[in-house]
Amino acid sequence: MRALVVVPTYNEAENLPRLVQALLALGLPELRILVVDDRSPDGTGEVAEALAQEYPGRLAVLHRDGPRGLGPAYLEGFRLALRTDAEAIIQMDADLSHPPSAIPPMLERMADYHVVVGSRYAPGGRVDPRWGPGRYWLSRWGNVYARLILGLQVRDATAGFKCWRRDAMMRMPLERVRSTGYIFQVEMAYIAQRLGYRVCEIPIFFEDRRVGRSKMDWRIKLEAALRVWELRWRYRDLKPISFAHPETSP
Numbered sequence: 001m002r003a004l005v006v007v008p009t010y011n012e013a014e015n016l017p018r019l020v021q022a023l024l025a026l027g028l029p030e031l032r033i034l035v036v037d038d039r040s041p042d043g044t045g046e047v048a049e050a051l052a053q054e055y056p057g058r059l060a061v062l063h064r065d066g067p068r069g070l071g072p073a074y075l076e077g078f079r080l081a082l083r084t085d086a087e088a089i090i091q092m093d094a095d096l097s098h099p100p101s102a103i104p105p106m107l108e109r110m111a112d113y114h115v116v117v118g119s120r121y122a123p124g125g126r127v128d129p130r131w132g133p134g135r136y137w138l139s140r141w142g143n144v145y146a147r148l149i150l151g152l153q154v155r156d157a158t159a160g161f162k163c164w165r166r167d168a169m170m171r172m173p174l175e176r177v178r179s180t181g182y183i184f185q186v187e188m189a190y191i192a193q194r195l196g197y198r199v200c201e202i203p204i205f206f207e208d209r210r211v212g213r214s215k216m217d218w219r220i221k222l223e224a225a226l227r228v229w230e231l232r233w234r235y236r237d238l239k240p241i242s243f244a245h246p247e248t249s250p
Helices: 015-024 044-054 070-081 100-111 129-150 166-170 183-194 218-234
Strands: 003-009 031-037 059-063 088-091 115-119 162-165 199-203
Touching (some): 003 015, 003 070, 015 031, 015 100, 031 070, 070 088, 070 183, 088 100, 129 183, 129 218, 183 199
Parallel strands (some): 003 088, 031 059
Antiparallel strands (some): 088 162
16 A cells, blocks of 8 residues: 655654654555654754655655644645555654564555554553653543543544554645644544544553653643643534445545
8 A cells, every 4th residue: 555654853853764664664665754844953954855765765864944833844744645555644753763573564454444543542552651750640531621622533643653544634724724733633533433434452562762852832732721621623524425435444
């Protein structure tokens, strides 16, 4: 299956080469990588360009000049991905928290699902014990909060590791998505549920980053808390859409 991995980056110069090597080591000849860099001051964009030269045809780089943020970076990456021949579009972090080894089983499930989620909170999923109890319970509460307010069925509502079937991504109303921080993941999950997408969660081990600093700050947390309520209103008009069975879809 032709798959494109969209990786947004901001100050990930040390992590990016390790991630690219791990992805290419999967042995999937039709897997390609798109790095979407937000003009990182640490030179991540230059590192990405060097990797593109090293792996021609396997890796491309998009340098963004617009407003920074996870949501806008992913939206640009998704739009560019849809202009390629990718049959599956994978989103994942650059900080090595998401295990590349989960990608083959995600792709295998594309025959039956529109979205496959690499989930920390599905049965068998785990988070790095280095998180500590405070961070763990904050993450769990954030998921419970979003699921209760929006009625989300997915266990890991804030998961940033997802594999989308091409036709499902094409029918997402990306022009309506407004989130900039990590609430972007909740917004995409909620839209997918409102549209009636078939969603599967597979358990992953979520490793804490070893290099660099987290992008989470109080503004992102505040946006997440407030925008969950706004999402219910924004997408109240969405209804389930009809798909051919994945095995017979173009």
